[in-house]
Amino acid sequence: AYGHLAGDRVLAAISRLIRETIRATDIPARYGGEELAVILPQTTLVNACGLAERLRVAVEGLKFQPRRAAQPVRVTISLGVATYPEHATTTAELIDGADQALFQAKRDGRNLVRAFERREHRREPVPAAERRRPAVALVQLPLIEV
Template identity: 45%
Template sequence: MMDRHGVPAHPNNFMVWYAFVADRNPDLTKAVNGILRAGQKFSDDICADLYERFFGTSQHEAELRAVGKRIEDAVARVLEYLVTANAGAAQYGEALQNFSGELEVKDAADLGVLVRSILDETKMMIEVNRQLEQRLETSSSEIARLREDLDQLKREATTDALTGLANRKLFDVALREAALESEEERKFLSLLMIDIDFFKNFNDTHGHMLGDQVLKLVARTISDSIKGKDTAARYGGEEFAIILPDTRLKDAVAVADNIRRLVASRKVLNRRTGQVLGQVTLSIGVAEYEFGETLGAFVHRADEALYLSKRQGRNRVMSQDDLTSTSHLEFDDGE
Protein backbone atom coordinates (compact mmCIF):
# COMPACT_ATOMS: atom_id res chain seq x y z
CA MET A 1 0.00 0.00 0.00
CA MET A 2 2.85 2.37 0.72
CA ASP A 3 4.31 1.67 -2.72
CA ARG A 4 0.90 2.06 -4.37
CA HIS A 5 0.36 5.49 -2.78
CA GLY A 6 3.92 6.72 -3.23
CA VAL A 7 4.78 6.78 0.47
CA PRO A 8 8.58 6.90 1.01
CA ALA A 9 10.07 3.84 2.72
CA HIS A 10 10.95 5.59 5.95
CA PRO A 11 10.82 4.00 9.45
CA ASN A 12 8.25 6.55 10.66
CA ASN A 13 6.07 5.93 7.61
CA PHE A 14 6.31 2.16 8.14
CA MET A 15 5.05 2.66 11.70
CA VAL A 16 2.07 4.71 10.49
CA TRP A 17 1.08 2.33 7.71
CA TYR A 18 1.58 -0.82 9.74
CA ALA A 19 -0.81 0.56 12.36
CA PHE A 20 -3.23 1.59 9.59
CA VAL A 21 -3.28 -1.80 7.87
CA ALA A 22 -3.54 -3.60 11.24
CA ASP A 23 -6.41 -1.22 12.18
CA ARG A 24 -4.84 -0.62 15.58
CA ASN A 25 -5.87 3.02 15.92
CA PRO A 26 -9.38 4.06 14.82
CA ASP A 27 -8.43 7.74 14.60
CA LEU A 28 -5.40 6.98 12.45
CA THR A 29 -7.55 4.79 10.19
CA LYS A 30 -10.08 7.59 9.91
CA ALA A 31 -7.37 10.15 9.07
CA VAL A 32 -5.70 8.02 6.39
CA ASN A 33 -9.04 7.05 4.84
CA GLY A 34 -9.98 10.72 4.73
CA ILE A 35 -6.79 11.54 2.80
CA LEU A 36 -7.42 8.62 0.44
CA ARG A 37 -11.03 9.64 -0.20
CA ALA A 38 -9.95 13.21 -0.89
CA GLY A 39 -7.46 11.96 -3.47
CA GLN A 40 -4.56 13.78 -1.79
CA LYS A 41 -0.98 12.74 -2.32
CA PHE A 42 0.98 11.53 0.69
CA SER A 43 3.55 14.30 0.60
CA ASP A 44 6.44 14.51 3.04
CA ASP A 45 4.48 17.07 5.07
CA ILE A 46 1.37 14.88 5.28
CA CYS A 47 3.43 11.81 6.22
CA ALA A 48 5.29 13.78 8.90
CA ASP A 49 2.02 15.15 10.25
CA LEU A 50 0.49 11.67 10.53
CA TYR A 51 3.50 10.38 12.42
CA GLU A 52 3.63 13.39 14.76
CA ARG A 53 -0.10 13.27 15.50
CA PHE A 54 -0.27 9.57 16.31
CA PHE A 55 3.25 8.49 17.26
CA GLY A 56 5.42 11.58 17.74
CA THR A 57 6.77 12.96 21.00
CA SER A 58 4.90 16.08 21.98
CA GLN A 59 6.46 19.20 23.47
CA HIS A 60 4.68 18.46 26.75
CA GLU A 61 6.29 15.03 26.93
CA ALA A 62 9.72 16.52 26.30
CA GLU A 63 9.12 19.06 29.07
CA LEU A 64 7.96 16.31 31.41
CA ARG A 65 11.15 14.39 30.76
CA ALA A 66 13.23 17.52 31.38
CA VAL A 67 11.55 18.18 34.73
CA GLY A 68 11.87 14.51 35.63
CA LYS A 69 15.61 14.69 34.91
CA ARG A 70 15.94 17.76 37.14
CA ILE A 71 14.16 15.91 39.95
CA GLU A 72 16.50 12.96 39.51
CA ASP A 73 19.50 15.29 39.73
CA ALA A 74 18.13 16.92 42.89
CA VAL A 75 17.52 13.55 44.53
CA ALA A 76 21.01 12.42 43.52
CA ARG A 77 22.45 15.48 45.26
CA VAL A 78 20.48 14.67 48.41
CA LEU A 79 21.84 11.14 48.37
CA GLU A 80 25.35 12.52 47.91
CA TYR A 81 24.86 14.79 50.93
CA LEU A 82 23.67 11.84 53.00
CA VAL A 83 26.64 9.72 51.96
CA THR A 84 28.95 12.58 52.96
CA ALA A 85 27.16 12.97 56.29
CA ASN A 86 27.36 9.24 56.91
CA ALA A 87 31.09 9.27 56.24
CA GLY A 88 31.52 12.22 58.61
CA ALA A 89 29.51 10.45 61.32
CA ALA A 90 31.59 7.30 60.89
CA GLN A 91 34.79 9.34 61.15
CA TYR A 92 33.49 11.08 64.27
CA GLY A 93 32.54 7.74 65.83
CA GLU A 94 35.99 6.37 65.12
CA ALA A 95 37.58 9.44 66.69
CA LEU A 96 35.49 8.97 69.85
CA GLN A 97 36.56 5.35 70.07
CA ASN A 98 40.19 6.39 69.79
CA PHE A 99 39.74 9.02 72.50
CA SER A 100 38.05 6.45 74.68
CA GLY A 101 41.06 4.18 74.35
CA GLU A 102 43.47 7.02 75.07
CA LEU A 103 41.59 7.94 78.24
CA GLU A 104 42.61 4.62 79.75
CA VAL A 105 46.31 5.24 79.32
CA LYS A 106 46.68 9.00 79.53
CA ASP A 107 47.86 10.84 82.64
CA ALA A 108 45.62 13.41 84.23
CA ALA A 109 47.92 16.15 82.90
CA ASP A 110 47.11 15.14 79.30
CA LEU A 111 43.34 15.11 79.80
CA GLY A 112 43.02 18.82 78.95
CA VAL A 113 44.67 18.28 75.55
CA LEU A 114 42.49 15.22 74.91
CA VAL A 115 39.28 17.03 75.86
CA ARG A 116 40.16 19.95 73.57
CA SER A 117 40.73 17.50 70.73
CA ILE A 118 37.33 15.92 71.38
CA LEU A 119 35.75 19.39 71.42
CA ASP A 120 37.42 20.28 68.11
CA GLU A 121 36.10 17.07 66.50
CA THR A 122 32.65 17.77 67.94
CA LYS A 123 32.63 21.35 66.61
CA MET A 124 33.69 20.05 63.21
CA MET A 125 30.84 17.50 63.25
CA ILE A 126 28.35 20.19 64.28
CA GLU A 127 29.50 22.35 61.33
CA VAL A 128 29.18 19.41 58.92
CA ASN A 129 25.64 18.78 60.18
CA ARG A 130 24.77 22.46 59.88
CA GLN A 131 25.95 22.54 56.26
CA LEU A 132 24.06 19.31 55.56
CA GLU A 133 20.89 20.79 57.05
CA GLN A 134 21.20 23.88 54.84
CA ARG A 135 21.83 21.80 51.74
CA LEU A 136 18.92 19.48 52.49
CA GLU A 137 16.63 22.44 53.08
CA THR A 138 17.68 23.99 49.76
CA SER A 139 17.23 20.66 47.95
CA SER A 140 13.85 20.10 49.59
CA SER A 141 12.64 23.50 48.38
CA GLU A 142 13.97 22.79 44.90
CA ILE A 143 12.24 19.41 44.76
CA ALA A 144 8.98 21.02 45.95
CA ARG A 145 9.22 23.60 43.14
CA LEU A 146 10.00 20.89 40.61
CA ARG A 147 7.03 18.90 41.82
CA GLU A 148 4.78 21.88 41.24
CA ASP A 149 6.25 22.27 37.76
CA LEU A 150 5.66 18.58 37.10
CA ASP A 151 2.05 18.76 38.29
CA GLN A 152 1.47 21.79 36.09
CA LEU A 153 2.98 20.06 33.06
CA LYS A 154 0.87 16.98 33.69
CA ARG A 155 -2.25 19.15 33.82
CA GLU A 156 -1.26 20.90 30.61
CA ALA A 157 -0.42 17.60 28.92
CA THR A 158 -3.85 16.16 29.70
CA THR A 159 -6.03 19.26 29.30
CA ASP A 160 -7.38 20.79 26.11
CA ALA A 161 -6.03 24.34 26.07
CA LEU A 162 -9.10 25.92 24.45
CA THR A 163 -11.95 24.33 26.40
CA GLY A 164 -10.29 23.31 29.66
CA LEU A 165 -11.75 19.81 29.36
CA ALA A 166 -9.70 16.63 29.35
CA ASN A 167 -7.88 16.07 26.07
CA ARG A 168 -7.92 12.93 23.96
CA LYS A 169 -4.94 11.43 25.78
CA LEU A 170 -6.61 11.73 29.19
CA PHE A 171 -9.88 10.46 27.71
CA ASP A 172 -8.17 7.26 26.56
CA VAL A 173 -6.66 6.71 30.01
CA ALA A 174 -9.93 7.49 31.82
CA LEU A 175 -11.92 5.17 29.55
CA ARG A 176 -9.51 2.29 30.15
CA GLU A 177 -9.69 2.82 33.92
CA ALA A 178 -13.49 3.12 33.88
CA ALA A 179 -13.86 -0.05 31.80
CA LEU A 180 -11.51 -1.95 34.12
CA GLU A 181 -13.49 -0.83 37.17
CA SER A 182 -16.73 -1.74 35.41
CA GLU A 183 -15.39 -5.23 34.68
CA GLU A 184 -14.02 -5.84 38.17
CA GLU A 185 -16.99 -4.48 40.11
CA ARG A 186 -19.71 -5.39 37.59
CA LYS A 187 -20.91 -1.81 37.38
CA PHE A 188 -22.67 0.01 34.58
CA LEU A 189 -20.64 2.29 32.30
CA SER A 190 -21.97 4.56 29.56
CA LEU A 191 -20.36 6.77 26.95
CA LEU A 192 -21.64 9.88 25.17
CA MET A 193 -20.20 10.98 21.83
CA ILE A 194 -21.21 14.56 21.02
CA ASP A 195 -20.84 16.54 17.80
CA ILE A 196 -21.73 20.18 17.08
CA ASP A 197 -24.09 20.33 14.13
CA PHE A 198 -22.88 22.22 11.03
CA PHE A 199 -19.85 23.52 12.91
CA LYS A 200 -17.71 23.61 9.76
CA ASN A 201 -20.27 25.86 8.06
CA PHE A 202 -20.36 28.13 11.12
CA ASN A 203 -16.58 28.39 11.14
CA ASP A 204 -16.42 29.14 7.41
CA THR A 205 -19.14 31.79 7.73
CA HIS A 206 -18.19 33.57 10.96
CA GLY A 207 -14.49 32.75 11.42
CA HIS A 208 -12.44 30.67 13.80
CA MET A 209 -12.55 33.13 16.69
CA LEU A 210 -16.33 32.88 16.98
CA GLY A 211 -16.03 29.16 16.31
CA ASP A 212 -13.77 28.90 19.34
CA GLN A 213 -16.39 30.71 21.42
CA VAL A 214 -18.95 28.10 20.39
CA LEU A 215 -16.58 25.32 21.44
CA LYS A 216 -16.10 27.02 24.82
CA LEU A 217 -19.86 27.42 25.24
CA VAL A 218 -20.50 23.74 24.58
CA ALA A 219 -17.59 22.70 26.82
CA ARG A 220 -18.85 24.87 29.68
CA THR A 221 -22.37 23.44 29.35
CA ILE A 222 -21.00 19.90 29.37
CA SER A 223 -18.78 20.60 32.37
CA ASP A 224 -21.71 22.08 34.33
CA SER A 225 -23.86 19.03 33.53
CA ILE A 226 -21.63 16.29 34.92
CA LYS A 227 -20.43 15.42 38.40
CA GLY A 228 -18.41 13.06 40.55
CA LYS A 229 -16.32 10.54 38.63
CA ASP A 230 -17.66 11.59 35.21
CA THR A 231 -15.03 12.62 32.66
CA ALA A 232 -15.73 15.12 29.88
CA ALA A 233 -13.20 15.44 27.07
CA ARG A 234 -12.69 17.22 23.81
CA TYR A 235 -12.40 14.21 21.58
CA GLY A 236 -11.21 16.14 18.56
CA GLY A 237 -12.26 19.19 16.54
CA GLU A 238 -15.91 19.87 17.32
CA GLU A 239 -16.48 16.46 18.85
CA PHE A 240 -16.73 15.83 22.60
CA ALA A 241 -17.05 12.71 24.72
CA ILE A 242 -18.32 12.02 28.23
CA ILE A 243 -17.53 8.92 30.28
CA LEU A 244 -20.27 8.13 32.78
CA PRO A 245 -19.31 5.46 35.36
CA ASP A 246 -22.07 3.82 37.39
CA THR A 247 -24.59 4.93 34.77
CA ARG A 248 -26.91 2.71 32.77
CA LEU A 249 -28.00 3.49 29.23
CA LYS A 250 -31.38 5.13 29.97
CA ASP A 251 -29.84 7.47 32.56
CA ALA A 252 -27.01 8.38 30.17
CA VAL A 253 -29.61 9.23 27.51
CA ALA A 254 -31.27 11.56 30.03
CA VAL A 255 -27.93 13.27 30.74
CA ALA A 256 -27.31 13.63 27.00
CA ASP A 257 -30.73 15.13 26.33
CA ASN A 258 -30.31 17.60 29.16
CA ILE A 259 -27.02 18.79 27.63
CA ARG A 260 -28.62 18.97 24.17
CA ARG A 261 -31.53 21.07 25.43
CA LEU A 262 -29.30 23.44 27.41
CA VAL A 263 -27.08 24.14 24.42
CA ALA A 264 -30.02 24.53 22.04
CA SER A 265 -31.63 27.06 24.38
CA ARG A 266 -28.73 29.48 24.03
CA LYS A 267 -28.11 31.94 21.22
CA VAL A 268 -24.68 32.64 19.78
CA LEU A 269 -23.98 36.36 20.01
CA ASN A 270 -21.23 38.41 18.41
CA ARG A 271 -20.28 40.51 21.44
CA ARG A 272 -18.50 43.09 19.33
CA THR A 273 -21.49 43.85 17.07
CA GLY A 274 -24.36 42.53 19.17
CA GLN A 275 -25.51 40.43 16.22
CA VAL A 276 -27.29 37.16 17.00
CA LEU A 277 -25.57 34.52 14.90
CA GLY A 278 -28.04 31.75 15.50
CA GLN A 279 -28.53 28.62 17.53
CA VAL A 280 -26.05 25.85 18.33
CA THR A 281 -27.37 22.30 18.29
CA LEU A 282 -25.79 18.97 19.13
CA SER A 283 -26.09 15.45 17.83
CA ILE A 284 -25.35 12.89 20.52
CA GLY A 285 -24.83 9.12 20.50
CA VAL A 286 -25.02 7.00 23.63
CA ALA A 287 -23.71 3.49 24.28
CA GLU A 288 -23.45 1.22 27.32
CA TYR A 289 -20.37 -0.89 27.96
CA GLU A 290 -20.70 -4.63 27.47
CA PHE A 291 -18.44 -6.71 29.71
CA GLY A 292 -15.55 -8.19 27.77
CA GLU A 293 -15.83 -6.04 24.65
CA THR A 294 -12.94 -3.98 23.30
CA LEU A 295 -12.89 -0.26 23.96
CA GLY A 296 -12.75 0.29 20.23
CA ALA A 297 -16.08 -1.53 19.82
CA PHE A 298 -17.57 0.48 22.69
CA VAL A 299 -16.54 3.83 21.18
CA HIS A 300 -17.59 2.70 17.71
CA ARG A 301 -21.10 1.86 18.93
CA ALA A 302 -21.49 5.30 20.49
CA ASP A 303 -20.17 6.84 17.27
CA GLU A 304 -22.69 4.86 15.22
CA ALA A 305 -25.48 6.19 17.42
CA LEU A 306 -24.08 9.70 16.89
CA TYR A 307 -24.15 9.27 13.11
CA LEU A 308 -27.68 7.95 13.36
CA SER A 309 -28.75 11.11 15.18
CA LYS A 310 -27.37 13.11 12.26
CA ARG A 311 -29.23 10.97 9.74
CA GLN A 312 -32.44 11.50 11.71
CA GLY A 313 -32.18 15.28 11.43
CA ARG A 314 -29.59 16.35 14.04
CA ASN A 315 -30.26 18.17 17.32
CA ARG A 316 -31.23 14.88 18.95
CA VAL A 317 -29.98 12.02 21.09
CA MET A 318 -29.86 8.45 19.78
CA SER A 319 -28.65 5.39 21.65
CA GLN A 320 -27.35 1.98 20.68
CA ASP A 321 -30.93 0.70 20.99
CA ASP A 322 -31.90 2.93 18.07
CA LEU A 323 -29.25 1.64 15.68
CA THR A 324 -30.49 0.31 12.37
CA SER A 325 -28.94 -1.42 9.39
CA THR A 326 -28.11 1.99 7.90
CA SER A 327 -25.66 2.88 10.71
CA HIS A 328 -22.65 2.09 8.48
CA LEU A 329 -23.11 5.27 6.41
CA GLU A 330 -20.41 7.91 6.75
CA PHE A 331 -20.87 11.65 7.17
CA ASP A 332 -18.55 14.59 6.90
CA ASP A 333 -17.20 15.46 10.37
CA GLY A 334 -18.06 19.13 9.91
CA GLU A 335 -21.73 18.34 9.36
Protein backbone atom coordinates in the same frame (compact mmCIF):
# COMPACT_ATOMS: atom_id res chain seq x y z
CA ALA B 1 -19.27 31.87 8.03
CA TYR B 2 -18.40 33.46 11.38
CA GLY B 3 -14.71 32.60 11.77
CA HIS B 4 -12.48 30.64 14.10
CA LEU B 5 -12.98 32.97 17.06
CA ALA B 6 -16.74 32.41 16.99
CA GLY B 7 -16.17 28.65 16.76
CA ASP B 8 -13.81 28.78 19.73
CA ARG B 9 -16.42 30.66 21.77
CA VAL B 10 -19.08 28.08 20.93
CA LEU B 11 -16.73 25.23 21.86
CA ALA B 12 -15.82 26.91 25.16
CA ALA B 13 -19.47 27.57 26.06
CA ILE B 14 -20.54 24.00 25.28
CA SER B 15 -17.56 22.57 27.17
CA ARG B 16 -18.41 24.70 30.20
CA LEU B 17 -22.05 23.61 30.02
CA ILE B 18 -20.99 19.95 29.90
CA ARG B 19 -18.73 20.35 32.94
CA GLU B 20 -21.56 22.04 34.85
CA THR B 21 -24.06 19.30 33.93
CA ILE B 22 -22.13 16.07 34.48
CA ARG B 23 -21.31 14.35 37.78
CA ALA B 24 -17.92 14.73 39.47
CA THR B 25 -17.09 11.13 38.50
CA ASP B 26 -17.83 11.66 34.78
CA ILE B 27 -14.96 12.41 32.42
CA PRO B 28 -15.38 14.92 29.57
CA ALA B 29 -12.82 14.95 26.75
CA ARG B 30 -12.38 16.45 23.33
CA TYR B 31 -12.58 13.67 20.78
CA GLY B 32 -11.57 14.85 17.35
CA GLY B 33 -12.01 18.24 15.77
CA GLU B 34 -15.70 18.73 16.34
CA GLU B 35 -16.65 15.99 18.79
CA LEU B 36 -16.57 15.69 22.54
CA ALA B 37 -16.91 12.48 24.55
CA VAL B 38 -18.17 12.05 28.07
CA ILE B 39 -17.31 8.83 29.91
CA LEU B 40 -20.01 8.05 32.45
CA PRO B 41 -18.80 5.42 34.94
CA GLN B 42 -21.37 3.48 36.95
CA THR B 43 -24.43 4.60 35.06
CA THR B 44 -27.26 3.03 33.12
CA LEU B 45 -28.25 3.47 29.49
CA VAL B 46 -31.40 5.24 30.64
CA ASN B 47 -29.42 7.68 32.81
CA ALA B 48 -26.80 8.23 30.09
CA CYS B 49 -29.51 9.05 27.55
CA GLY B 50 -31.19 11.32 30.11
CA LEU B 51 -27.96 13.25 30.62
CA ALA B 52 -27.45 13.47 26.86
CA GLU B 53 -30.96 14.88 26.44
CA ARG B 54 -30.39 17.46 29.20
CA LEU B 55 -27.20 18.56 27.42
CA ARG B 56 -29.01 18.75 24.07
CA VAL B 57 -31.76 20.95 25.50
CA ALA B 58 -29.30 23.18 27.38
CA VAL B 59 -27.20 23.79 24.25
CA GLU B 60 -30.33 24.46 22.22
CA GLY B 61 -31.13 27.25 24.69
CA LEU B 62 -27.76 28.96 24.22
CA LYS B 63 -27.57 32.01 21.97
CA PHE B 64 -24.36 33.21 20.38
CA GLN B 65 -23.80 36.64 18.92
CA PRO B 66 -20.96 36.46 16.38
CA ARG B 67 -19.56 39.83 15.39
CA ARG B 68 -20.57 39.37 11.75
CA ALA B 69 -24.15 38.31 12.51
CA ALA B 70 -27.05 40.71 12.75
CA GLN B 71 -29.03 38.30 14.93
CA PRO B 72 -27.96 35.77 17.60
CA VAL B 73 -27.13 32.35 16.20
CA ARG B 74 -28.90 29.25 17.51
CA VAL B 75 -26.65 26.24 18.04
CA THR B 76 -27.70 22.60 18.32
CA ILE B 77 -25.85 19.35 18.99
CA SER B 78 -26.42 15.70 18.17
CA LEU B 79 -25.46 12.97 20.64
CA GLY B 80 -24.82 9.24 20.47
CA VAL B 81 -24.74 6.93 23.50
CA ALA B 82 -23.36 3.41 23.96
CA THR B 83 -22.83 1.30 27.08
CA TYR B 84 -20.53 -1.47 28.23
CA PRO B 85 -21.01 -4.43 28.16
CA GLU B 86 -24.42 -4.23 26.43
CA HIS B 87 -23.07 -2.59 23.28
CA ALA B 88 -19.36 -3.36 23.40
CA THR B 89 -16.68 -5.53 24.94
CA THR B 90 -13.72 -3.21 24.27
CA THR B 91 -13.07 0.51 24.51
CA ALA B 92 -12.81 0.75 20.73
CA GLU B 93 -16.18 -0.97 20.29
CA LEU B 94 -17.75 1.31 22.91
CA ILE B 95 -16.58 4.45 21.13
CA ASP B 96 -17.56 2.99 17.76
CA GLY B 97 -21.06 2.24 19.08
CA ALA B 98 -21.47 5.78 20.39
CA ASP B 99 -20.16 7.10 17.07
CA GLN B 100 -22.68 5.00 15.12
CA ALA B 101 -25.47 6.26 17.36
CA LEU B 102 -24.25 9.83 16.83
CA PHE B 103 -24.37 9.43 13.06
CA GLN B 104 -27.86 7.94 13.35
CA ALA B 105 -28.93 11.08 15.24
CA LYS B 106 -27.52 13.17 12.40
CA ARG B 107 -29.24 11.02 9.75
CA ASP B 108 -32.53 11.32 11.64
CA GLY B 109 -32.43 15.11 11.39
CA ARG B 110 -29.82 16.39 13.87
CA ASN B 111 -30.38 17.96 17.30
CA LEU B 112 -31.24 14.48 18.63
CA VAL B 113 -30.00 11.86 21.09
CA ARG B 114 -29.69 8.28 19.88
CA ALA B 115 -28.55 5.14 21.69
CA PHE B 116 -26.57 2.50 19.83
CA GLU B 117 -28.65 -0.43 18.58
CA ARG B 118 -26.93 -3.64 17.66
CA ARG B 119 -28.72 -4.73 14.51
CA GLU B 120 -27.37 -8.21 13.88
CA HIS B 121 -28.73 -9.75 17.09
CA ARG B 122 -30.67 -7.78 19.63
CA ARG B 123 -30.62 -8.90 23.22
CA GLU B 124 -33.48 -8.61 25.63
CA PRO B 125 -33.18 -5.31 27.47
CA VAL B 126 -31.77 -5.53 30.97
CA PRO B 127 -33.62 -3.51 33.61
CA ALA B 128 -31.84 -0.21 34.17
CA ALA B 129 -31.49 -0.78 37.89
CA GLU B 130 -29.42 -3.90 37.19
CA ARG B 131 -26.95 -2.27 34.79
CA ARG B 132 -24.68 0.35 36.27
CA ARG B 133 -21.72 0.15 33.93
CA PRO B 134 -19.60 2.60 31.96
CA ALA B 135 -21.29 4.51 29.17
CA VAL B 136 -19.97 6.92 26.57
CA ALA B 137 -21.84 9.87 25.10
CA LEU B 138 -20.36 11.45 21.98
CA VAL B 139 -21.37 15.03 21.27
CA GLN B 140 -21.27 16.36 17.71
CA LEU B 141 -20.37 20.03 17.94
CA PRO B 142 -21.77 22.53 15.48
CA LEU B 143 -19.43 23.33 12.65
CA ILE B 144 -19.08 27.07 12.17
CA GLU B 145 -17.47 27.56 8.80
CA VAL B 146 -14.83 30.17 8.08
